[in-house]
Amino acid sequence: MTGLLDKVRASSEVSRRSFVKASAVASAALATGAMAGCSNKVGMADTGVVTGDENTSETDYGRNLTEGAWVSAACWHNCGGRCMNKVLVRDGVVIRQKSDDTHEDSADYPQQRGCVRGRSQRMQVFGADRLKYPMKRKNWSPEEPHGELRGKDEWERISWDEAFKYVGDQLKRAYDTYGPRSILAHSGSYVSYNAMRPLLALGGYVGITDTTSMGTYNLDTTKLGLPSKDGGAASSNDRYDMLNAETIVLQGCNPAWASAGSTCLSFLNAKAAGVSFVVIAPSYNATAQLLNARWIPLRAGTDTAFMIAVAYEMVKLDEERGDVVDWDFLNTYCVGFDAEHMPADATTNENFKDYILGAYDGTPKTAEWASEICGTPVEDIRWYAEAIGKQHKVMLLHSYSFARCHDSEDVPQMFMTLGAMGGHFGKSGHACGTAYYAQAGNGGPSLVAAGMANVPPIDNGVDDLVAGPILWKSVLEKKYPFVGNICAVTQPREERDLDIHVIFWEHSARLQTTPDLVRGIEAHRAVDFVFCNAQFLTTQAKYSDIVLPVTTEWERPGRFGQLSNRETLLIYSQVIEPLFEAKTDQEIGRGIAEACGLDPDEVYPLSEKQQFMNEILGATVAEGGEMVPLVTVTADDLASWECEGEPQEGKVPLAEFMERGSYQVERSAGDEHSFIAYADFVADPVANPLPSNSGKFEIYCQWKKDTLDSLGFSSNFKPYPSYHPAVEGWETRSDEYPYVVYNPHYYRRSHSVYDNVTWLREAWPNPVFISAQDAADKGIQTGDDVVVYNAYGKIVRTASVLQTLMPGMVGLPHGAWVDFDESEEYDLGGADNVLCGPTVSGMAVSGYNNYNCNFEKYTGEPLVPDCEQPQRIIEL
Ligand SMILES: Nc1nc2c(c(=O)[nH]1)N[C@H]1C(S)=C(S)[C@@H](COP(=O)(O)OP(=O)(O)OC[C@H]3O[C@@H](n4cnc5c(=O)[nH]c(N)nc54)[C@H](O)[C@@H]3O)O[C@H]1N2
Ligand SMILES: Nc1nc2c(c(=O)[nH]1)N[C@H]1C(S)=C(S)[C@@H](COP(=O)(O)OP(=O)(O)OC[C@H]3O[C@@H](n4cnc5c(=O)[nH]c(N)nc54)[C@H](O)[C@@H]3O)O[C@H]1N2
Ligand SMILES: [Mo]
Numbered sequence: 001m002t003g004l005l006d007k008v009r010a011s012s013e014v015s016r017r018s019f020v021k022a023s024a025v026a027s028a029a030l031a032t033g034a035m036a037g038c039s040n041k042v043g044m045a046d047t048g049v050v051t052g053d054e055n056t057s058e059t060d061y062g063r064n065l066t067e068g069a070w071v072s073a074a075c076w077h078n079c080g081g082r083c084m085n086k087v088l089v090r091d092g093v094v095i096r097q098k099s100d101d102t103h104e105d106s107a108d109y110p111q112q113r114g115c116v117r118g119r120s121q122r123m124q125v126f127g128a129d130r131l132k133y134p135m136k137r138k139n140w141s142p143e144e145p146h147g148e149l150r151g152k153d154e155w156e157r158i159s160w161d162e163a164f165k166y167v168g169d170q171l172k173r174a175y176d177t178y179g180p181r182s183i184l185a186h187s188g189s190y191v192s193y194n195a196m197r198p199l200l201a202l203g204g205y206v207g208i209t210d211t212t213s214m215g216t217y218n219l220d221t222t223k224l225g226l227p228s229k230d231g232g233a234a235s236s237n238d239r240y241d242m243l244n245a246e247t248i249v250l251q252g253c254n255p256a257w258a259s260a261g262s263t264c265l266s267f268l269n270a271k272a273a274g275v276s277f278v279v280i281a282p283s284y285n286a287t288a289q290l291l292n293a294r295w296i297p298l299r300a301g302t303d304t305a306f307m308i309a310v311a312y313e314m315v316k317l318d319e320e321r322g323d324v325v326d327w328d329f330l331n332t333y334c335v336g337f338d339a340e341h342m343p344a345d346a347t348t349n350e351n352f353k354d355y356i357l358g359a360y361d362g363t364p365k366t367a368e369w370a371s372e373i374c375g376t377p378v379e380d381i382r383w384y385a386e387a388i389g390k391q392h393k394v395m396l397l398h399s400y401s402f403a404r405c406h407d408s409e410d411v412p413q414m415f416m417t418l419g420a421m422g423g424h425f426g427k428s429g430h431a432c433g434t435a436y437y438a439q440a441g442n443g444g445p446s447l448v449a450a451g452m453a454n455v456p457p458i459d460n461g462v463d464d465l466v467a468g469p470i471l472w473k474s475v476l477e478k479k480y481p482f483v484g485n486i487c488a489v490t491q492p493r494e495e496r497d498l499d500i501h502v503i504f505w506e507h508s509a510r511l512q513t514t515p516d517l518v519r520g521i522e523a524h525r526a527v528d529f530v531f532c533n534a535q536f537l538t539t540q541a542k543y544s545d546i547v548l549p550v551t552t553e554w555e556r557p558g559r560f561g562q563l564s565n566r567e568t569l570l571i572y573s574q575v576i577e578p579l580f581e582a583k584t585d586q587e588i589g590r591g592i593a594e595a596c597g598l599d600p601d602e603v604y605p606l607s608e609k610q611q612f613m614n615e616i617l618g619a620t621v622a623e624g625g626e627m628v629p630l631v632t633v634t635a636d637d638l639a640s641w642e643c644e645g646e647p648q649e650g651k652v653p654l655a656e657f658m659e660r661g662s663y664q665v666e667r668s669a670g671d672e673h674s675f676i677a678y679a680d681f682v683a684d685p686v687a688n689p690l691p692s693n694s695g696k697f698e699i700y701c702q703w704k705k706d707t708l709d710s711l712g713f714s715s716n717f718k719p720y721p722s723y724h725p726a727v728e729g730w731e732t733r734s735d736e737y738p739y740v741v742y743n744p745h746y747y748r749r750s751h752s753v754y755d756n757v758t759w760l761r762e763a764w765p766n767p768v769f770i771s772a773q774d775a776a777d778k779g780i781q782t783g784d785d786v787v788v789y790n791a792y793g794k795i796v797r798t799a800s801v802l803q804t805l806m807p808g809m810v811g812l813p814h815g816a817w818v819d820f821d822e823s824e825e826y827d828l829g830g831a832d833n834v835l836c837g838p839t840v841s842g843m844a845v846s847g848y849n850n851y852n853c854n855f856e857k858y859t860g861e862p863l864v865p866d867c868e869q870p871q872r873i874i875e876l
Contacts, residue, residue: 068095072661074553074572075118078188079750080259080437080563083114084662085121087554087575094575097122102660109666110265112568116763117750123757124552125579129536129871131549132580134163140545142169147525150543151820157876158546160581160591166546168595170529171202174502180204180462182501184475184527188508193611195506195533195589197458197603198596204461206500208510209486210468211845213437215403218487219843221412223704225690225697226433227677233566235433236397236443238675239266240667243273244429246393250279250293251415252303252402256286258745259440263565266441267291278387280306281401282742283769283811284804296384297806300742301405301729301850302374306381307414308723309370312356313385314421324389326423333685334420336700336720343694345702352417352699352720365723373723373730375806390423397435401742406839406847407726409708414721417699425697426682433677438565444675447665448569448630450560451618453611458603464496467844469836471510472519475500476526483711486843493712505532506550506585509752511540512818515836515846517827518793533588536756537872539818539831549582556584557609558658560619567673568664569619569630571657584608613643621651621663622673631657714841727841729850730808737790737852739774739810743832746813755817761867766830767800769811770855775801778856785858787826788812790851793834795827796858798865810853821860828863 068090075085084100097119100111137153139146146153158166174182180203187194199205211218227234242248248270255264264287271277277293279285280303284295298306318324335343338353350360358364367381388394396419403411419425419432435441465485466474474480480498484491503524505511511520524530524543533550534541541547553559554575561570578584583591586608590600606614613633620627629650637654638645652663667673680688689695693703705719716724725731730740748764749755768788770780780786782801787794788810795812805811812832819829827834836851 070098071575072570072572072658073097073121073575074559074561075114075121075570076553076559076561077117077750077753079117079745080263080440083118083564084112084570085114085118085572086661087122089575092576094122094126100662102662103664107265107269108668109664112564112570112662112664116747116760117754120754120757120759121554123759124754125554127536127756127871129756129873130579131534131536131541131547131582131874133157133549133876134160134581135547135549135874135876136163136166137545142166142173145528145545147527150525150530150545151521155547155874155876160583163546163548164591164595167531167548167592168597170502170531171199171592171596174528175202178499178501181206181464182499183504184208184500184502185504185506186508186510187506189506189585193453193455193584193586193589193604193608195585195592197589198593198598199504200458200460201593201598201603202596204459205504206462206464206466206498207460208468208471208514209465209484210471210514211404211487211843212468212513214400215405215411215847216409216843216845217400217403217412219409219412219704219707220488222691223693223698224413224416224701225692226412226416227691233434233439233443234445235677236395236431236435237428237677238444238673239269239442240669240674241428241431241676242266242270242275242395242441244393245270245275245395245431246429247276247278247387248395248397249388250277250287250435251396251398252281253279253397253399253435253440254281254285254287254401254744255399255435255440256290257747258399259435259437263438263440263442264290270441278384282806282809283744283802285744286747296376296380298374298376299730299806299808300401300740301408301726301847303402303405304408304410304414304721305365305370305373305723306376307411307418308356308365308721309367309381310385310388310418311352311414311421312365313367313382314389314418315353315356317382317385317389323391324386325421326390329390329423329425330420330699333425333682334697334699335694336698337417337420343698343700343702345693346700346719347702348719350700350718350720355718355720355722375808388418388422388424390421392422393429394422394424395429395431396422396424397431397433397441399434399436399440401744401849404846404848405726405850406728406845407714407724407841408845408847409704409717409842410721413699413701413704416697417721420697420699426676426678428676431677438563442565442567443677444566444673445622446566447622447673448567448663449620449627450569450615451620452614453606454614454618455604455606455611464498466498467840468846469515469840469844470838471514472516472523473838474498475523476519481712483844486711490707490711490843492710501528503527503530505540507533509538509540511543512538512752512831513815513833515833515848516792516838517818517831517833517836519838520833533585535582537874538752548588549580550588551578551582551584555579555582557612559612560615567667568662570662571616572661573658609641610643613638613641613645616654617645617648619650621665625672630663708842711843713844717842726847726850728837728839728847728852733808733852737854739808739853739855741788741790741810741812741835741851741853742849743814744769744811746815748813749815751815752817753815755815756871758867758871761865761869765798766813766816766866768795768797768830768855769802769805770799771805771807771809772801772803773807775799780855780857785860785863786855787858788835788853788855790835790837790853792837792851793827794825795830795834796860796863797830798863810855814848826860
């Protein structure tokens with residue numbers, strides 16, 4: 001090992017320029033399958049960017065990086081892991097990368113280990129395809145924008161001065177001529193330093209309202225009685241309590257892929273303790289395999305019908321046996337299950353029980369009834385109805401894929417209703433809540449948290465927000481229905497005009513991650529000016545006029561990894577100086593501000609380092625039932641950081657925290673941090689009411705129906721959970737489009753991020769998943785290229801034929817970079833949103849998981865495997 005390290009170190013003298021060549025060579029080696037690992041490691045060391053004299057660099061925080069030091073490095077993407085990454089930096093060169101070895105691994109005190117994505121982070125940061133300089137599209141000029149060439153044109157290098165001048169002039173022209181409603185912009189950055197601030201200071205911009213992650217759980221589920229808007233981490237129990245369950249149900253979850261890092265550990269511990277698992281999903285996914293779960297198959301987008309039938313079968317079984325439905329729980333803690341327990345604000349006499357028995361439509365919602373819709377075998381529905389009855393210790397846990405479907409607005413209420421029928425709230429060994437993202441299987445409030453950056457917000461002077469699925473259609477049609485923020489406070493529908501002239505994207509991949517991508521490209525080509533910040537030639541950079549190279553988190557003053565599990569707070573530092581001419585988002589924002597005639601110091605009153613220091617000073621940790629200061633910061637620390645603030649006493653000295661890279665609360669069974677969701681409410685529902693109007697779980701929620709009606713996208717929702725065919729989905733399949741496509745979040749990527757990393761491309765080839773039966777019908781085998789198409793677009797991918805996927809379902813992984821062929825008809829990259837359209841109903845949910853489609857063998861040129869494709873390297 002030392003030998004290799006020495007060799008790598010020796011090669012660190014190579015210049016930056018030859019690094020680019022070396023890295024390109026490395027990827028060519030990958031392409032031919034030759035010694036990829038070794039070549040890339042050399043490429044890595046060659047990235048040397050010398051940081052300057054010993055201990056004088058911005059990046060060193062007092063460490064001696066000339067000798068070599070392990071530095072806590074960011075793993076900052078949006079996959080929910082945000083795990084520990086450390087890099088060995090010597091002479092400004094990253095030599096090696098590792099994960100958490102700050103302490104011995106144990107169940108009480110697990111290491112926060114990274115996954116393959118985090119461990120490939122250096123391939124991203126130092127990728128030969130990093131954007132190095134500001135760029136302009138050759139045929140774009142303020143006078144003749146040639147929007148039709150977006151995505152096809154060549155690039156030319158420009159200086160930052162030119163870039164800021166172009167951007168400033170275009171922004172000023174749009175604000176002066178058309179006003180702030182002519183700008184469409186979005187930043188996914190949740191921190192205070194994003195480059196939206198100058199736009200806000202100039203009057204604001206039209207934004208986007210999109211249900212993305214939590215789907216229909218965004219329709220304020222506190223009105224149903226859930227603890228926070230999205231169900232949230234406080235809706236399920238602490239990880240230790242999972243060991244007390246008999247059965248854990250995971251509905252619409254795949255933490256093995258989508259809550260990576262250490263989060264599956266909690267489930268594995270439960271499995272080792274003898275807990276059995278049930279997975280309800282269209283495929284026997286990686287998590288089901290990991291946990292040896294019983295699989296209840298169902299078609300994507302049909303969970304409401306499935307759960308309604310389970311409720312019916314529970315009632316029927318209870319009539320026979322008397323020990324299935326927890327009537328005490330329903331009568332004490334819920335409203336609307338039956339006619340005797342209606343909420344005060346109900347405007348109809350209907351209730352859930354009579355609905356499922358068929359009193360209103362003559363159709364009892366039996367297992368046979370649901371099986372037709374969901375494809376779930378009748379015996380599975382009956383088995384499940386018994387298995388989640390009140391005599392069993394069951395945890396019903398969900399992620400949100402089943403709520404990212406058209407007409408899934410009743411999923412949150414129906415999931416809660418099953419929990420209430422089994423009485424699975426507020427007791428050890430029982431739960432009904434979320435298992436999502438970093439908190440999967442470890443519910444409860446955060447035990448350690450970062451503080452706020454304390455940058456005063458600038459209000460957006462424009463209230464326009466366009467719903468995700470109809471964003472591009474609205475830009476093209478120059479009108480849209482305004483309904484407020486569908487993820488926060490909705491407003492009754494109002495038809496508005498829309499006249500977009502400028503588009504700006506930062507720290508989100510909106511063109512790539514918003515439905516109706518083909519129209520998205522059209523919309524990009526229709527406006528006067530498009531610009532973005534980007535690290536690579538991502539989809540939206542490709543369709544822009546000016547691209548501003550932005551740093552990665554390894555090239556900034558450091559920050560917190562905000563989204564770790566409840567026990568851990570990660571902190572990371574700057575690793576290297578900005579590569580080439582890349583600037584941070586705040587530096588770019590300052591440049592834009594200045595070019596627009598604003599004072600950058602007013603727009604950005606705090607330096608990035610001061611913002612970081614404020615977050616450090618405000619960091620807290622749980623102790624004795626309250627949150628106390630976490631970090632000891634001395635007057636010397638403040639002076640050496642050149643930051644303002646009051647010195648303070650905490651649990652860990654700043655330097656030690658930074659060096660370690662994390663603060664993790666060591667747990668033990670029965671400790672003060674144990675958490676049972678809803679325990680207070682169940683102990684005393686009068687003293688501790690839920691946030692709903694009635695203070696109880698609302699199985700009948702008048703607010704839900706009235707709000708959905710006011711949005712004007714559909715009118716068939718009832719105040720209680722009910723079934724109606726989806727506006728698009730299994731119910732609307734036709735001879736033309738007989739299948740349903742859904743989008744699993746994929747291990748190779750975090751959304752669109754990392755899709756360009758050749759190591760990950762080699763390990764995870766990004767096929768399209770097709771069921772064995774459907775493949776046999778069409779004569780398709782694993783390895784064949786197929787075109788998947790529908791009314792919205794066409795993608796080509798190589799088939800992976802699965803026995804473990806339900807017939808009728810097509811699984812297209814989320815987030816692949818768009819790569820249209822020359823005809824612009826076939827997307828060879830396999831981007832999910834090419835097959836998602838502008839379909840809306842209910843709350844205008846982005847219903848990624850139930851679009852109709854068809855597929856055939858592809859007769860064009862065979863696809864080149866992704867890992868053999870050339871990187872998008874721009875020669876300027
Ligand atoms: N590697 C990786 N991890 C990620 C992300 C990523 O892009 N990559 N993204 C992160 C983010 S922001 C999010 S929102 C989460 C998403 O996390 P999840 O919602 O858990 O992710 P999905 O892969 O969409 O869905 C999980 C599983 O649900 C099943 N499923 C799909 N549709 C349905 C349905 O209609 N009903 C039922 N019952 N099951 C269904 C499929 O088996 C699928 O594999 O993942 C986070 N983690
Ligand atoms: N069809 C379909 N669409 C989906 C989904 C689906 O399941 N199916 N899932 C949805 C979900 S749950 C989510 S959360 C969204 C995610 O949608 P997005 O947030 O749009 O997706 P990301 O790919 O994470 O975009 C992050 C972008 O920021 C860039 N970036 C990274 N670091 C920095 C930085 O420091 N500064 C700047 N300026 N840029 C940076 C990355 O290169 C990347 O382009 O996608 C949604 N879209
Ligand atoms: Mo998400």
